[in-house]
Amino acid sequence: MKYPRAVALSSGEPPDTTPEPRPEGYNPSAFVPFAVTVDIVLMTVVERSLKVLLIQRGHPPYEGAWALPGGFVQPDEDLDSAAARELLEETGIGHERSRLLQIGSYGDPDRDPRMRVVTVAYGAIVARLSDVPRGGGDAAHAELMPVADVQGDRLPLAFDHRRIVDDAVDRLRADLETTSIAHRFCPPEFTIRELREVYEAIWQTELDSGNFQRKVTQRKGFITPTDRRVPPGDKGGRPATLWTAGEPEGAE
Amino acid sequence: MKYPRAVALSSGEPPDTTPEPRPEGYNPSAFVPFAVTVDIVLMTVVERSLKVLLIQRGHPPYEGAWALPGGFVQPDEDLDSAAARELLEETGIGHERSRLLQIGSYGDPDRDPRMRVVTVAYGAIVARLSDVPRGGGDAAHAELMPVADVQGDRLPLAFDHRRIVDDAVDRLRADLETTSIAHRFCPPEFTIRELREVYEAIWQTELDSGNFQRKVTQRKGFITPTDRRVPPGDKGGRPATLWTAGEPEGAE
DNA sequence: CCAAAAGTGTTCGCAATACACCCATGT
DNA sequence: ACATGGGTGTATTGCGAACACTTTTGG
Numbered sequence: 001m002k003y004p005r006a007v008a009l010s011s012g013e014p015p016d017t018t019p020e021p022r023p024e025g026y027n028p029s030a031f032v033p034f035a036v037t038v039d040i041v042l043m044t045v046v047e048r049s050l051k052v053l054l055i056q057r058g059h060p061p062y063e064g065a066w067a068l069p070g071g072f073v074q075p076d077e078d079l080d081s082a083a084a085r086e087l088l089e090e091t092g093i094g095h096e097r098s099r100l101l102q103i104g105s106y107g108d109p110d111r112d113p114r115m116r117v118v119t120v121a122y123g124a125i126v127a128r129l130s131d132v133p134r135g136g137g138d139a140a141h142a143e144l145m146p147v148a149d150v151q152g153d154r155l156p157l158a159f160d161h162r163r164i165v166d167d168a169v170d171r172l173r174a175d176l177e178t179t180s181i182a183h184r185f186c187p188p189e190f191t192i193r194e195l196r197e198v199y200e201a202i203w204q205t206e207l208d209s210g211n212f213q214r215k216v217t218q219r220k221g222f223i224t225p226t227d228r229r230v231p232p233g234d235k236g237g238r239p240a241t242l243w244t245a246g247e248p249e250g251a252e
Numbered sequence: 253m254k255y256p257r258a259v260a261l262s263s264g265e266p267p268d269t270t271p272e273p274r275p276e277g278y279n280p281s282a283f284v285p286f287a288v289t290v291d292i293v294l295m296t297v298v299e300r301s302l303k304v305l306l307i308q309r310g311h312p313p314y315e316g317a318w319a320l321p322g323g324f325v326q327p328d329e330d331l332d333s334a335a336a337r338e339l340l341e342e343t344g345i346g347h348e349r350s351r352l353l354q355i356g357s358y359g360d361p362d363r364d365p366r367m368r369v370v371t372v373a374y375g376a377i378v379a380r381l382s383d384v385p386r387g388g389g390d391a392a393h394a395e396l397m398p399v400a401d402v403q404g405d406r407l408p409l410a411f412d413h414r415r416i417v418d419d420a421v422d423r424l425r426a427d428l429e430t431t432s433i434a435h436r437f438c439p440p441e442f443t444i445r446e447l448r449e450v451y452e453a454i455w456q457t458e459l460d461s462g463n464f465q466r467k468v469t470q471r472k473g474f475i476t477p478t479d480r481r482v483p484p485g486d487k488g489g490r491p492a493t494l495w496t497a498g499e500p501e502g503a504e
Numbered sequence: 505c506c507a508a509a510a511g512t513g514t515t516c517g518c519a520a521t522a523c524a525c526c527c528a529t530g531t
Numbered sequence: 532a533c534a535t536g537g538g539t540g541t542a543t544t545g546c547g548a549a550c551a552c553t554t555t556t557g558g
Contacts, residue, residue: 032288032324032325032326033286033287034286034287034325034370035285036284072284078359078361079360102356102357104356105331105356105357107372108331109327118286118372120357120359120370192538193536193537208521208522209538210522210523213537214538231529232530232535233535234531236528236535237536237537238527238536239529239537241537241538443510445509445510460547462511462513462549465510466547467546469511487508487556487557488506488507488508488509488555488556488557489555489556490508490509490555490556491556492509493511
């Protein structure tokens with residue numbers, strides 16, 4: 001075992017290695033066992049609308065309600081690793097297809113009626129999926145649901161997951177402007193239209209296609225063109241260039 | 253489907269990765285007790301330089317090293333409340349003088365050699381303090397130290413607190429641009445020069461005083477003038493207007 | 505008078521917006 | 532020919548940077 005001292009804890013026992021007379025800080029008498037979980041807000045854009053992956057609970061509390069996927073942090077793993085593992089276990093999505101970013105932690109004493117749980121929420125972004133990822137082998141029903149339904153109170157969530165989703169979406173909207181995460185909603189090769197529809201779905205606005213084109217192509221290091229095109233749709237139109245994320249191969 | 257080359261799933265692993273028959277992660281057998289703490293990154297600007305409040309540890313591990321103030325979350329309190337309580341206990345600063353914002357959570361299995369601890373870091377901002385806040389009754393030595401010394405490796409910190417400080421400062425620098433938190437570094441009434449020096453200290457730049465004046469006065473809801481002035485210094489100069497944060501009294 | 509600090513005006517360049525226009529395809 | 536969507540050109544506007552300038556004080 002890699003981290004031996006971490007496993008020695010049994011619930012409720014103060015750690016024997018800390019005989020410290022510190023009243024305010026690490027006094028072991030103040031030690032209280034918590035359960036620590038990670039919850040995943042997996043987001044994707046399907047059909048021009050932002051979706052979040054939810055799991056229908058099969059047991060109380062909140063039986064039948066929809067909730068975020070997640071689970072306990074294991075004794076020997078980092079928070080980030082726990083989030084990556086849970087994502088893989090519950091959706092089959094590995095780290096190469098999604099990058100996790102921490103949203104925040106939630107620890108209201110009564111957020112879980114069974115015990116004291118602090119959860120660390122992670123946001124994950126994946127390219128549009130044709131299939132709904134399945135849960136990890138149990139009967140749990142996993143589905144991509146519209147964020148608008150959650151935020152419009154048409155789809156109540158278990159625990160404080162509504163608030164977590166709100167925070168994740170807020171963060172996403174802000175990051176979309178300042179970072180280059182938008183292309184994570186797209187497959188490896190994508191058209192500028194697809195990229196624009198990601199912004200439009202998340203910001204709930206319409207963007208001028210011409211200006212978007214310029215903005216996104218001029219911003220260097222953001223996307224690079226391939227020499228491939230996409231045939232137009234049924235109703236015609238000029239073929240669109242396919243682009244990839246990031247710098248051109250030998251550049252900068 | 254419109255763009256049939258949506259082959260994004262082709263690289264995907266078979267989703268049969270179902271090592272555990274765990275119902276959505278809440279299998280009680282997976283429960284592992286953790287200690288949960290809060291750490292406070294209390295920041296202030298003194299003498300045109302950004303400082304962080306540190307406490308010198310009196311016991312192992314990291315005896316003698318500087319660390320962030322913090323402590324255990326109690327069984328019946330929210331994370332935010334725990335942070336506010338710790339701040340009050342260790343510095344005497346109440347919630348009316350500072351607002352806490354969550355920075356992130358840190359849970360490396362070996363971040364604390366004594367036991368498995370997950371900490372939730374909070375940032376706090378206070379107006380310039382003439383005195384160093386004192387610790388909460390024990391012999392712990394508390395002092396405001398330059399952030400530059402921490403980030404320049406001249407002042408190593410205990411645990412992973414260096415990284416927490418880095419994250420808090422990054423967040424602060426970003427929030428300074430997008431939110432109105434800057435005036436929290438100032439007393440209730442302040443001059444525009446004081447406000448500018450906050451930005452300059454945190455961003456480590458020099459700002460044009462004239463442009464700053466306009467920007468900050470034109471942005472509505474940000475600051476409002478009082479009818480009071482501040483006498484100039486020894487070397488003369490025009491008296492500066494005193495301003496307060498926020499909207500004028502009866503406005504909007 | 506000069507120095508110093510507060511505060512205003514003026515100009516320039518860039519970047520976002522609006523929107524006209526051209527390009528390449530399907531029917 | 533016409534519709535449709537990809538992509539470019541162009542005029543306008545607003546904002547930030549640079550910096551000259553005015554105002555109000557102390558010496």
